[in-house]
Amino acid sequence: MLEIRDLHASINGNEILRGVNLRVNAGEVHAIMGPNGSGKSTLAAVLAGRDVYSVSRGTVTYEGKDLLEMDPEERARGGVFLAFQYPVEIPGVTNSYFLKTALNAIRKHRGLEELDAVDFLKLIRERMRLVDMEESFLHRPVNEGFSGGEKKRNEIFHMAVLEPKLAILDETDSGLDIDALRIVADGVNKLRRKDNATIVVTHYQRLLNYIIPDFVHVLVDGQVMRSGGKELALELEEKGYDWVKETPENVTT
């Protein structure tokens, strides 16, 4: 589904990603871990198309297409979803209106009929249950006045409605208490299917107790230093990131 080869990216002349290699197949959950400043969020942003980052080398192929050539909205319509680390507020625009517009833009792109108000409401009510959301969330402006935890849940709610093929969760666990973490993880797990894939970017192993990854990659200084199964996360938790730095392996899956 996704193949990243020798990806180099920089911001304001500072190279953050220095040759990332990663391959993600449908049905898989990949966790990307790493210390602060290792480039995890940069990788997520580059995949979503944030153009403050410039790519100097490497390729990203998504479903056989050159992802880097696509505009952010084309990527989104093509099934790439980013759950933001810091979800953005849009005052005055209700969550439901925002989602309806987004969903219909995506459906239109895929040659599907746009949903009318009734069908849409039916759909979102059903998806709301996945993240244990109250109806009032629909009528509130997008992320405005939401608590940190509510914002993160809202991201997963967006994901549940838009049904991406490739979901990238950027530090979705940060700032969540244990109950919210469980709700978010439950939502992600319920959305797991054979034909979609998830990349979980996280700092801590904690989230991976709830979302069990198929693969764990450790990103250090802009490179994947080590890859392994879910047990790698536990090992990391125990030994710390320095351990990876000292014994680099630079493996790709």
Add this chain to the structure above:
Amino acid sequence: MTTEPNTIEDLANREYKWGFVSDVESESAPKGLGEATIRYISARKNEPEWLLEWRLKSYRHWLQMTEPTWANVRYPKVDYQDIIYYSAPKKKPGLKSLSEVDPELLRTYEKLGIPLREQEMLAGVAVDAVFDSVSVATTYKGKLKELGIIFCSFSEAVQEHPELVRKYLGSVVPPNDNFFAALNSAVFSDGSFCYIPKGVRCPMELSTYFRINAANTGQFERTLIVAEEGAYVSYLEGCTAPMRDTNQLHAAVVELVAVGDNASIKYSTVQNWYPGDKEGRGGIYNFVTKRGKCIGRNTRISWTQVETGSAITWKYPSVILQGDNAVGEFYSVAVVNNHQQADTGTKMIHIGKNTRSTIVSKGISAGFGQNSYRGQVSIKKGATNARNFSQCDSLLLGDTCGAHTFPYIEVRNTTSKVEHEASTSKIGEDQIFYCKQRGLAAEDAVNMIVNGFCREVFRELPMEFAVEAQKLLGVSLEGSVG
């Protein structure tokens, strides 16, 4: 995000869609302003002597006045002798129905998207359409008449209801109020008159579409709305004007009078006149005086405006809160683009006890536009427990435009409470990226963000107007779900 400035620019640079000139033979007064012009207008309209005198008195006031320069707008000096003060479409005598109206005129309305007959049937809106200076069609009159509601052109009101016109004309905006009001009082051509008798709730939105057409014709509308005890009316005013090279002056006066206790008037405007071209050539000068007076107890006057057009806007729809417990409201969206300039706001004058006012102003600036909010809240000595809440928000698209806020607050009663909030923000790249990441095109993202910014004002508009307002901002319908 290299594409964003382009998108915003594209949005800002869309051509004015309604720029066309209708070919209707018109009958005009000679250029220039003097007592002779005023006598010509008055005679053409077959006006009573008192009204001619009123006009002449206004003219003499005007001669002594100077054009105001305090507004935050720049424009070349207007030559008041180079304006045609009266122009009426030639009409065949005795029009009985729309079918007798000049087909060219009807086509013009159709281009504007207001086919009268369709509106009659579909919207339930009585339309008193002003084409240049004379009303050509008034609809739903019969139905309104049954309720005792008078809704007609100003000229007709002068003929049919002179006692009402005489009683209320100039009672809220006196002829010597300001330079432009004095000018209007001297030369006003036509407009609308509306009278809602005691206890009547007007069952439909009353609506007038204004349109400036004949070249170099200043338009001087006069609107007077009177609501008696317990009466309610919602009035809509919508405007588009054809494309022109030379600047056109528009100096209207609107007076609202909530006379009896519990009277309520809601006045909504969507103004979309020609704003000038991208270099700032042409466009309408919109120098308008709008004011309402809450005379009775528990009266309410509410102004809602969406100002997207005109090269220059000078406009302060205000409320004099005289009766106890009176309520004044002002909800405004003002958009400036290219070289447009707007200096707009309101005045809330609290005289009665427990009077309340709310001001919500949303200014959007793009291109080289300059947008100023200017508002006055005045709490007089007797206004015990008066309350005001003002909120002025500015949104900037790009970095060559400007937003300014000039609040004036004057409090002479210690029991009153006045709140003022203001904010200025720029459309954020992160907001646009967030929308794009969810699948929205950049333009739709901007529309959505702008629309969200204006939401508090749009929800005050009657439904059919809200749609038009949102179209004007190039946004899709907000809140259709939930």
